[in-house]
Amino acid sequence: xxxxxxxxxxxxxxxxxxxxxxxxxxxxxxxxxxxxxxxxxxxxxxxxxxxxxxxxxxxxxxxxxxxxxxxxxxxxxxxxxxxxxxxxxxxxxxxxxxxxxxxxxxxxxxxxxxxxxxxxxxxxxxxxxxxxxxxxxxxxxxxxxxxxxxxxxxxxxxxxxxxxxxxxxxxxxxxxxxxxxxxxxxxxxxxxxxxxxxxxxxxxxxxxxxxxxxxxxxxxxxxxxxxxxxxxxxxxxxxxxxxxxxxxxxxxxxxxxxxxxxxxxxxxxxxxxxxxxxxxxxxxxxxxxxxxxxxxxxxxxxxxxxxxxxxxxxxxxxxxxxxx
Amino acid sequence: xxxxxxxxxxxxxxxxxxxxxxxxxxxxxxxxxxxxxxxxxxxxxxxxxxxxxxxxxxxxxxxxxxxxxxxxxxxxxxxxxxxxxxxxxxxxxxxxxxxxxxxxxxxxxxxxxxxxxxxxxxxxxxxxxxxxxxxxxxxxxxxxxxxxxxxxxxxxxxxxxxxxxxxxxxxxxxxxxxxxxxxxxxxxxxxxxxxxxxxxxxxxxxxxxxxxxxxxxxxxxxxxxxxxxxxxxxxxxxxxxxxxxxxxxxxxxxxxxxxxxxxxxxxxxxxxxxxxxxxxxxxxxxxxxxxxxxxxxxxxxxxxxxxxxxxxxxxxxxxxxxxx
Numbered sequence: 001x002x003x004x005x006x007x008x009x010x011x012x013x014x015x016x017x018x019x020x021x022x023x024x025x026x027x028x029x030x031x032x033x034x035x036x037x038x039x040x041x042x043x044x045x046x047x048x049x050x051x052x053x054x055x056x057x058x059x060x061x062x063x064x065x066x067x068x069x070x071x072x073x074x075x076x077x078x079x080x081x082x083x084x085x086x087x088x089x090x091x092x093x094x095x096x097x098x099x100x101x102x103x104x105x106x107x108x109x110x111x112x113x114x115x116x117x118x119x120x121x122x123x124x125x126x127x128x129x130x131x132x133x134x135x136x137x138x139x140x141x142x143x144x145x146x147x148x149x150x151x152x153x154x155x156x157x158x159x160x161x162x163x164x165x166x167x168x169x170x171x172x173x174x175x176x177x178x179x180x181x182x183x184x185x186x187x188x189x190x191x192x193x194x195x196x197x198x199x200x201x202x203x204x205x206x207x208x209x210x211x212x213x214x215x216x217x218x219x220x221x222x223x224x225x226x227x228x229x230x231x232x233x234x235x236x237x238x239x240x241x242x243x244x245x246x247x248x249x250x251x252x253x254x255x256x257x258x259x260x261x262x263x264x265x266x267x268x269x270x271x272x273x274x275x276x277x278x279x280x281x282x283x284x285x286x287x288x289x290x291x292x293x294x295x296x297x298x299x300x301x302x303x304x305x306x307x308x309x310x311x312x313x314x315x316x317x318x319x320x321x322x323x324x
Numbered sequence: 325x326x327x328x329x330x331x332x333x334x335x336x337x338x339x340x341x342x343x344x345x346x347x348x349x350x351x352x353x354x355x356x357x358x359x360x361x362x363x364x365x366x367x368x369x370x371x372x373x374x375x376x377x378x379x380x381x382x383x384x385x386x387x388x389x390x391x392x393x394x395x396x397x398x399x400x401x402x403x404x405x406x407x408x409x410x411x412x413x414x415x416x417x418x419x420x421x422x423x424x425x426x427x428x429x430x431x432x433x434x435x436x437x438x439x440x441x442x443x444x445x446x447x448x449x450x451x452x453x454x455x456x457x458x459x460x461x462x463x464x465x466x467x468x469x470x471x472x473x474x475x476x477x478x479x480x481x482x483x484x485x486x487x488x489x490x491x492x493x494x495x496x497x498x499x500x501x502x503x504x505x506x507x508x509x510x511x512x513x514x515x516x517x518x519x520x521x522x523x524x525x526x527x528x529x530x531x532x533x534x535x536x537x538x539x540x541x542x543x544x545x546x547x548x549x550x551x552x553x554x555x556x557x558x559x560x561x562x563x564x565x566x567x568x569x570x571x572x573x574x575x576x577x578x579x580x581x582x583x584x585x586x587x588x589x590x591x592x593x594x595x596x597x598x599x600x601x602x603x604x605x606x607x608x609x610x611x612x613x614x615x616x617x618x619x620x621x622x623x624x625x626x627x628x629x630x631x632x633x634x635x636x637x638x639x640x641x642x643x644x645x646x647x648x
Contacts, residue, residue, distance in 0.1 A: 007511075186326045187331075219539070254508065
């Protein structure tokens, strides 16, 4: 059981990462208004959030810029139009997917960019490609993280091997990503232990990105804090793919560092998030996500079920419960 | 950290208690159709649920039977009209509140009643009255539990004293009730430890009834399972006062005893719960409940906010955050 004193106090190494535009962008194809993005930036500053992820650095060779909002591509000038010189304590992050980012061309030197942190997203089987991206970004002067997706489908021995490779890279943060929202808190504790062993050995930090398929995104995130995980992803109103993420408003309510403030988050939600829902943008916990989470599957079938506005949950369950 | 072997296996002493009619009845004044109740009874049997709570044994002297559905009063003949002789493995429970139940008159001998378990609900300051009800019910042949409400507002030393009194009573189960949805899993672990010490000393079982104000009802329930808590309350679609309870569909997905089946729960939700919502019955996690949970307050202000269909969350927060 965790010590009472630790729970009443705080760890100054904790960092809160707002992933609303990036994971939330997966829900609305990154079509956020500039007012939304600017207000979110200001809310994050007032709330004491440490990093704001603006979106993806996606390849314009692979993705049609007419079919997505600009935050799928996060051009430096678009970020600048929101943050100017960003003379604040809030750092700027973007995500770069292995295999979907022209990082050699599209990521310029950090000294000339408003971006501080490049988050490299990878599955366990493309770690060397991730390392190449991490080395490239480090050489350009960025902080980096390596976000290992679909962790619930990853063998522990493969994970340990991957962390050994990453440990020898210049990456700053190892990220646990429960893409399927499949893990229970006690499993998070075990995964965090594996990450921690490598983090101590190689002097790295650990982060967590949780999904809410089983209403455990917040619970898993605070479990991870207690296990020594420092970088915590959250999104306003849980906005994110499928069942969404750990809610920023829940997380800031929990964290005891007085630098964090809940009120600006509530103000932003009042102004923007409820309107998004009214406009028909759909995300969040529902039965179909429970099912894919429970069955440790990618949520794509559940997302399609949601898009089709189906509510025949039992039929859906029968479809996905057995894979021949 | 909990042992892997224990997580992959199950504890045969675990009991699942469906509290949909009772806690859900607080949302719709107990006006459920007979079809709903009968289908719920059948779903519970098929799902392997151990207890079904039908509602309250409320005093008809204190409450107007014209203003509430029949499950606020749970007359034996009304239960019989659903379950007949109940020749099944599903046991029948009702709740009796301290100070709101004419238990000497309204609770007949168990041999003549379809009810198996009397759940006595009390605050920490009325334990002797609860003991009197427990002794009365035990003498009549019932199983009993004592559900200690608002546990997050209870001093540990008072709780220990209360458990010492209850331990010497004939009660079968001590219940942790997080009425305000205020506790985090690590606090549940500490509370469960206090309960466990008394339970071991007096040879009692422990139960948990969680609320979802901070999206932790399920997380707190499975934390409690790992701490040795056996009686687990859940409701279909989380239906219950305010933010609702631990969802039955999440809990049965988690439990590994093969006697439990998720599918009948999904079928019931398909047929009934979504319709309830469409008819305008409102419950479940929302920001106002996060706030009262976070501030360790009774959810009544949040329930009123919900009834008034307000969405000005920041104004609400300012109202409740400071009490002079």
